[in-house]
Amino acid sequence: MVYRQVKRFVNARSRLVITIVQPLIWIVFFGMGWSRAFSFPGARALFGGLDYLTYLASGMVAMTVMTGSFMSGVSVIWDKQFGFLKETLVAPASRSEVILGRALGDALVVNIQAMIVLALLFLVAPGLNPGGVLPAFLYGLLLSLGFASLGIALSVKISSMEGFQMVVNLVTMPLLFMSGIFYPISTMPEWMKAAAYLNPATYAVDGMRYWLTGVSYFNPALDTALLLALTATLLFVGTRAFEKATVED
Template identity: 75%
Template sequence: MKGLITMVYRQVKRFVNARSRLVMSIVQPIIWFVFFGMGWSRAFSFPGARQMFGGLDYLSYLASGMVAMTILTGSFMSGLSVIWDKQFGFLKETLVAPASRKEVIIGRALGDSLVVVFQSLVILTLMFFLAPGLNPYGVVPAVLYGLMLALGFASIGIALSTKLSSMEGFQMIVNLITMPLLFLSGIFYPINTMPDWMKILAYLDPATYAVDGMRYWLTGVSSIDPALDIGLLTVLTVIFLVFAAKVFEEATIED
């Protein structure tokens, strides 16, 4: 387990030393919440609007989604560190190191996931001041859903970056993937208000189950059984981890 523990420690230490990364990861969701959330909250202030959001005001509905958004975007972008390591030769060292590649990739994904979950906790703390209706007793189970989401998408981000060498290309692909995932997951509006064809895509989106589960524990509102949320999320996370481990196992020094 030394390889796993070492990679977890390295990823966490890199985050501690990169303070600008913490600042930017907090600023982006806050900008979305202030300019998007507060603007639309006025649009949804008419009588009966709360029924669309399970009885919640729009800010409370959006707040739990912003936490999931932080985790989704942050975990996916963790693949950038792999490309960075390629350019400076560290990835080659991990490929030839006397440690299991599975340990290395799982440790890397876990370390990045812990970092992203910490960032989401900072966002969640701020949300308690900005949005009413959040349940402080739901923080722990919500974090569990967030950790599963982070592990899954960090694995995909790392697997994708293993095959790429351009940071610009990686960022373009990630943006292309994450935008539909964000809007389909129910972060900004309920799934039951979507067109039928979009609902099908929403239920194929792994982030949907994390958002729904986190929203249930933080607000009490859910459109899917929370047990089904965590079950499907766990299965998908394991699949993503196995896929990332396989890709990393097959990676060569020339990649």
């Protein structure tokens, strides 16, 4: 399953291009615009001493991972339509192995894309630390495993490609804005902070930002522990949903 997901990615070059271009559009049209707005004296204090472009760039890696991981469920819907999903459901391998293989394959693909994006971000945000690339990859791998599992679990219950994309957009947009990618958690209203603390992306963003810039809102050890716990929870939810799926779904 891992090999299959990676091979599909290699054969779908348009998917790679779109995944890379999207965060770069955010950086150019959102980041560069707001970096000028936050150029007044004292603005860097809002972002832990970082300029806004560097602050945003360190979060774009997690954004690439999040959006790409959720969309892994699209391949499940395609497999439904072409009959491959039925073959995996009746295969002698356990369903937990099947979904873990799919999730791991999609996680590797998404993180390859994220690392390409990160390499390009060094051109616009030279303040990023090259030594943080490997830790950022590991945080991204954990995050993508959880969200890929959730995306697969959703796609098992949804047959319409359009319906799945609407659900994904409905879920990902709040998670993106409540993760600390675009603005610090300390500036959020109290109700939004409470939601952000339950968001796995919050701890991935914070951990990546710590290793790439030296700035963090939480303790890095806490980031790792909570991200592991939340990812394990999403893996469990995804595995249970896939195990309960029927050939007729």
